[in-house]
Amino acid sequence: MLPTDISQELDYDICIVGAGIAGMESALNLGDMGYRVLLVEKEASIGGKMILLSKVFPTLDCASCISTPKMASAAHHPNVTIMVYSEIDEIERKENGTFGVQMHQKPTYVDPNACIGCGQCETACTVAIPDEFNFNLDARRVAHIPFPQAVPKKAILQRNGQSPCNHTCPAGVKPHGYTSLVRAGLHDAAFELHLETTPLIGSLSRACYAPCEKECTRGEFEGSVQIRAIKRFIADRYYELNSEPNYGPVKERKDKRIAIVGAGPAGLNAAFQLARKGYDVTIFEAEEKAGGTMQYGIPDVRLPKDVLERDIKNVTALGVSIRTNTKVESLEKLKQDGFDAVFLGLGCSRTRSKREESADGTTSVKTKAPGRVRSPNTTPFADEIKLAANGVIEINKTLQTSLPYVFAGGDAVTGPLTITAAIGQGNQAAYFIEQFLQGHPLNAADLKELECTDKLAVIAREARLSTRKPTKLLKRENVSKEEGRKAAKLPLTEEEARYSANRCLDCGNCSECHQCVSVCPSNAIDFSMQPIHHQIKVGSVIIATGFELFDAHRKPTFGFGKYPNVVTAMQMDRLLSPTRPFNSVLRPSDGKEPDNIAFVLCVGSRDSQVDHRLCSRVCCMYTAKQAQLIMGSLPLADVTIYYIDIRAFGKGYDEFYEQAKGMGVDFVHGKVADITESSEDEGNLVVRFENLTEGKIEKREHDLVVLSVGLLPNTSAQGMFRGTSIEADNFRYIKEMDEDMEPGVTSIDGVFVAGAANAARDIPDTILHSGAAAVQAAAYIENLKGLVC
Amino acid sequence: MSIAAKKDDAPHILVFSTNNISDPGIDMAGSAHMHYSTQVQVISVPCSSGIKPTWVLHALESGFDGVFIAADGTDCAYLPDCTTRTGVLVKKTQDLLKEHGRSPKRLRMAAVCSVCSESFVSHMANFQKDIVKIASD
Ligand SMILES: Cc1cc2nc3c(=O)[nH]c(=O)nc-3n(C[C@H](O)[C@H](O)[C@H](O)COP(=O)(O)OP(=O)(O)OC[C@H]3O[C@@H](n4cnc5c(N)ncnc54)[C@H](O)[C@@H]3O)c2cc1C
Ligand code: SF4
Ligand code: SF4
Numbered sequence: 001m002l003p004t005d006i007s008q009e010l011d012y013d014i015c016i017v018g019a020g021i022a023g024m025e026s027a028l029n030l031g032d033m034g035y036r037v038l039l040v041e042k043e044a045s046i047g048g049k050m051i052l053l054s055k056v057f058p059t060l061d062c063a064s065c066i067s068t069p070k071m072a073s074a075a076h077h078p079n080v081t082i083m084v085y086s087e088i089d090e091i092e093r094k095e096n097g098t099f100g101v102q103m104h105q106k107p108t109y110v111d112p113n114a115c116i117g118c119g120q121c122e123t124a125c126t127v128a129i130p131d132e133f134n135f136n137l138d139a140r141r142v143a144h145i146p147f148p149q150a151v152p153k154k155a156i157l158q159r160n161g162q163s164p165c166n167h168t169c170p171a172g173v174k175p176h177g178y179t180s181l182v183r184a185g186l187h188d189a190a191f192e193l194h195l196e197t198t199p200l201i202g203s204l205s206r207a208c209y210a211p212c213e214k215e216c217t218r219g220e221f222e223g224s225v226q227i228r229a230i231k232r233f234i235a236d237r238y239y240e241l242n243s244e245p246n247y248g249p250v251k252e253r254k255d256k257r258i259a260i261v262g263a264g265p266a267g268l269n270a271a272f273q274l275a276r277k278g279y280d281v282t283i284f285e286a287e288e289k290a291g292g293t294m295q296y297g298i299p300d301v302r303l304p305k306d307v308l309e310r311d312i313k314n315v316t317a318l319g320v321s322i323r324t325n326t327k328v329e330s331l332e333k334l335k336q337d338g339f340d341a342v343f344l345g346l347g348c349s350r351t352r353s354k355r356e357e358s359a360d361g362t363t364s365v366k367t368k369a370p371g372r373v374r375s376p377n378t379t380p381f382a383d384e385i386k387l388a389a390n391g392v393i394e395i396n397k398t399l400q401t402s403l404p405y406v407f408a409g410g411d412a413v414t415g416p417l418t419i420t421a422a423i424g425q426g427n428q429a430a431y432f433i434e435q436f437l438q439g440h441p442l443n444a445a446d447l448k449e450l451e452c453t454d455k456l457a458v459i460a461r462e463a464r465l466s467t468r469k470p471t472k473l474l475k476r477e478n479v480s481k482e483e484g485r486k487a488a489k490l491p492l493t494e495e496e497a498r499y500s501a502n503r504c505l506d507c508g509n510c511s512e513c514h515q516c517v518s519v520c521p522s523n524a525i526d527f528s529m530q531p532i533h534h535q536i537k538v539g540s541v542i543i544a545t546g547f548e549l550f551d552a553h554r555k556p557t558f559g560f561g562k563y564p565n566v567v568t569a570m571q572m573d574r575l576l577s578p579t580r581p582f583n584s585v586l587r588p589s590d591g592k593e594p595d596n597i598a599f600v601l602c603v604g605s606r607d608s609q610v611d612h613r614l615c616s617r618v619c620c621m622y623t624a625k626q627a628q629l630i631m632g633s634l635p636l637a638d639v640t641i642y643y644i645d646i647r648a649f650g651k652g653y654d655e656f657y658e659q660a661k662g663m664g665v666d667f668v669h670g671k672v673a674d675i676t677e678s679s680e681d682e683g684n685l686v687v688r689f690e691n692l693t694e695g696k697i698e699k700r701e702h703d704l705v706v707l708s709v710g711l712l713p714n715t716s717a718q719g720m721f722r723g724t725s726i727e728a729d730n731f732r733y734i735k736e737m738d739e740d741m742e743p744g745v746t747s748i749d750g751v752f753v754a755g756a757a758n759a760a761r762d763i764p765d766t767i768l769h770s771g772a773a774a775v776q777a778a779a780y781i782e783n784l785k786g787l788v789c
Numbered sequence: 790m791s792i793a794a795k796k797d798d799a800p801h802i803l804v805f806s807t808n809n810i811s812d813p814g815i816d817m818a819g820s821a822h823m824h825y826s827t828q829v830q831v832i833s834v835p836c837s838s839g840i841k842p843t844w845v846l847h848a849l850e851s852g853f854d855g856v857f858i859a860a861d862g863t864d865c866a867y868l869p870d871c872t873t874r875t876g877v878l879v880k881k882t883q884d885l886l887k888e889h890g891r892s893p894k895r896l897r898m899a900a901v902c903s904v905c906s907e908s909f910v911s912h913m914a915n916f917q918k919d920i921v922k923i924a925s926d
Contacts (some may be wrong), residue, residue, distance in 0.1 A: 063903055069864035
């Protein structure tokens with residue numbers, strides 16, 4: 001075989017990590033030279049910080065107007081491949097000088113090939129959360145397109161683990177989902193969502209032990225969301241309006257027949273799910289009535305039987321026939337009768353209570369200790385399938401018994417369970433029976449759900465929550481104990497249900513309400529999406545991960561996070577941008593247009609208290625820019641800038657600073673000590689500072705204060721390399737080994753750094769530096785080509 | 790209902806907008822609740838130079854009163870000479886319109902950038918005003 005050059009083996013010539021202006025610029029340069037580039041970005045859109053800025057100094061060109069074309073060019077360049085919402089796991093340098101990159105694309109829960117970017121999911125989504133692209137100035141939905149200029153313009157569902165209630169429900173019900181639907185006034189949709197999991201909504205709303213409420217994060221505050229009461233509101237309202245289900249048997253039939261033995265919660269659920277798939281389902285029930293434990297084990301006062309009957313109609317409406325008073329004795333016989341699969345939801349036999357006929361002809365069941373003395377009803381099948389010593393049926397993880405066409409769940413498998421858990425098993429059995437009938441492999445991992453969200457993080461996020469007591473507590477206030485107890489037991493009115501739903505904290509962001517699924521015109525939403533892992537061979541790597549913003553909370557005396565009218569410069573850039581959250585510059589506390597605005601320079605820069613002694617290079621200039629833009633949009637506003645000294649070093653920068661002064665910006669040579677809220681004017685702020693010219697301590701009042709936060713190194717790339725780490729400088733930026741003569745060259749041969757990942761830089765400097773890094777990477781690839789393998 | 794079924798009396802305008810650059814700007818006009826006539830309909834295309842003169846004629850013959858090309862200017866992601874090509878296309882189309890006895894002023898082109906929502910809104914108002922004038926000439 002003829003030797004080939006090493007570069008022929010590569011998937012891409014160069015992998016660029018980070019698609020801000022630096023990464024895009026390097027990618028376009030390299031792409032134009034003919035190199036194949038992979039551009040990896042952790043956010044859902046490329047563009048970095050620049051696309052979020054208002055204008056750029058000193059030209060005052062519109063930042064988004066000049067970045068969108070770059071973003072579009074990168075996305076359409078024939079030599080550039082973009083992977084967004086993706087992260088690098090590890091990069092390994094091979095002996096021959098090439099690199100192995102392990103990375104993964106995070107699930108967006110939207111198929112990017114199907115999504116047409118219409119934004120309908122966004123409008124329908126029932127959960128609003130702070131918008132990180134507007135630095136939390138306003139809200140966005142969980143299903144969203146990051147911003148109008150996003151590239152690619154595709155929706156993502158930003159899930160933050162599964163909400164504790166959804167995660168804990170053994171039946172697989174989505175309490176967060178129906179809660180957010182009730183909050184949105186979509187009561188029918190709430191019922192329909194619940195129906196996706198189980199037909200037994202009314203019964204659960206009375207008899208479920210509500211493990212969701214025990215897990216509810218609001219329980220750590222004034223009391224959990226009254227989830228079961230909300231469910232009862234949904235069921236009662238729906239049944240009141242719809243005495244019969246509004247659907248019939250599924251039109252598209254499948255030619256397989258399934259026997260369900262036992263009409264308890266597990267059996268009814270399995271039957272319901274399979275009938276919805278179009279299978280022919282028959283339930284055999286030994287008793288006179290369907291319902292199992294729910295019929296015979298739970299007293300009427302807790303679960304009125306008309307509610308149960310209505311729940312069962314949800315099953316029979318699908319064409320499921322329930323043969324009561326029919327005891328199944330042989331599984332073989334069922335097979336001979338033409339059933340392709342069997343589900344055993346036998347339940348446990350119990351000490352049957354006496355049926356009591358009352359004067360008005362209704363019957364009721366009295367059980368002293370429902371479900372206490374129960375043993376599995378498995379005896380008839382002892383010869384046909386394997387049983388454990390205690391009489392329960394042996395099954396594998398996919399609920400399959402020793403006879404492959406027979407599946408089992410509920411009390412007969414586990415010993416006494418709750419209705420809720422039995423429902424879960426019925427659902428799982430239905431899934432695996434369908435897999436079995438379709439000839440697919442049975443894989444227990446299929447039903448894996450997302451991890452539970454981090455409750456402590458939710459509690460921390462909600463630290464400033466206002467108090468909203470549960471209605472059951474409110475109703476006990478100012479009445480006698482007895483009255484209070486009675487009132488608290490009453491079902492919720494619509495108003496109370498919505499009030500209760502509004503107490504939900506949206507722990508995992510997405511509630512799984514499935515509104516997005518219902519409205520998406522191209523069926524793009526896919527909740528089963530998993531991370532996609534890639535192993536990629538490249539010849540060179542460019543790190544363009546940019547900078548981190550200084551977290552203003554770290555200067556507590558400046559009141560950020562405590563006083564709403566103290567904002568950061570990034571937030572001010574958003575307020576001034578053409579893609580701004582509001583149509584004007586407004587202050588957060590009351591939406592008023594501010595008329596006396598102060599900027600504090602060097603917040604988190606040149607400050608050894610926060611261990612960051614470097615100058616951030618751009619803050620003086622972006623502040624002069626913002627001051628000029630504010631004077632343009634709020635001509636009557638006074639603008640003050642507190643500075644230590646002004647660093648206007650670039651071409652035209654000093655002129656830009658003078659221009660700001662000329663426009664009337666008050667530059668105060670002062671070092672700010674602290675910021676407090678004014679006791680007189682609500683929301684106003686008092687800035688206390690040392691006047692450096694006169695050597696005095698002074699105070700001034702403003703109605704909005706902007707902290708000109710500095711740029712910090714992004715250290716995320718430093719742990720990426722296997723067996724070695726990329727060297728950092730004294731300030732934790734990625735180090736250039738010879739910054740005078742070899743821009744972009746790092747401590748790892750073949751790895752280069754571009755833009756603000758290496759030092760605080762403005763955009764023109766970033767673009768220059770990215771060009772240099774691109775050329776270094778190209779030269780490295782050319783050298784590789786000389787090597788043969 | 791024909792595509793040109795009118796909801797109000799304002800001239801009916803078809804906009805060809807480019808999906809990378811002009812579309813986000815036009816989208817944003819909507820999401821920022823800026824007002825422009827409901828008589829404006831937008832179709833997006835990848836690159837303005839791909840529009841065919843016959844499409845414009847077809848639009849006018851189907852009942853639109855004017856066609857507006859929201860172009861990328863020099864920002865096109867596909868072609869460095871997109872503006873020149875679109876310019877040629879506009880000239881050709883105007884000739885075709887004249888041949889068919891329609892005013893060339895019923896076609897207009899302007900660059901609309903990714904955040905040009907306000908300018909798009911004023912373009913629409915002016916174009917509609919000018920079309921009313923053409924009609925009364
Ligand atoms: C408030 C403010 C205003 C400014 N105004 C101006 C101005 O007017 N003019 C001017 O010239 N400059 C201005 N700047 C500076 C400007 O923002 C920077 O020069 C520029 O953003 C640097 O570009 P970059 O691509 O190097 O970094 P970034 O913009 O930070 O981009 C880095 C990209 O890498 C991605 N990334 C990070 N880590 C990873 C990872 N591990 N894996 C994958 N992707 C990753 C990020 O998501 C991001 O998309 C301003 C800065 C601030 C804070
Ligand atoms: S509704 Fe569907 S097609 Fe439209 S943006 Fe959302 S996911 Fe994409
Ligand atoms: S399931 Fe509901 S909450 Fe989740 S993204 Fe879709 S619409 Fe939003």
